[in-house]
Amino acid sequence: SAVISQKPSRDICQRGTSLTIQCQVDSQVTMMFWYRQQPGQSLTLIATANQGSEATYESGFVIDKFPISRPNLTFSTLTVSNMSPEDSSIYLCSVEDAQASTYEQYFGPGTRLTVT
């Protein structure tokens, strides 16, 4: 299975600032996904990040607020812009395991963001 790392693991940020979260995979993958988990809630997909193309955002999420980069097949970043306390969440990236002939997805350890 793919091994995924995220940086930072946690951060406390002031409102109005921005934070960029990195996601690194140990193998090349076509599709990477970014999810948000608000406190006490389930996970919600923010966007799909494909290498060489614009990210595809889900309803309720916009590029100006959550810009995403996907410069190569092993790396992606998600920026949370102009943060407010409502952005306090765990942000997780996931990938489909390209080594397997299934759709199974694996998740990074998450970035726990607190906005004050």
Added chain:
Amino acid sequence: GIQVEQSPPDLILQEGANSTLRCNFSDSVNNLQWFHQNPWGQLINLFYIPSGTKQNGRLSATTVATERYSLLYISSSQTTDSGVYFCAADFAGGTSYGKLTFGQGTILTVHP
């Protein structure tokens, strides 16, 4: 719309007890996964099971795709089984490829 519903929302067990968690989904799926989220927030893959039955130690899962439900069985529960269990589905067709829709989770607490 596309929905994944889990039950029960909360479950409290004594160590050694068995339990069954249920996941209902609203449409055909390419992917159906069960995860355990530990207290540090990490999602641990339990089963990839769009159909059929699988077992891994004390855990097993069954998905009946034609009836659109999946069950996760935990036998001889241990305190380390505590946490949140999520079911997530990638629905077939349309433009939903690879996008997991999560249920609301079952919070499991196992007391010693």
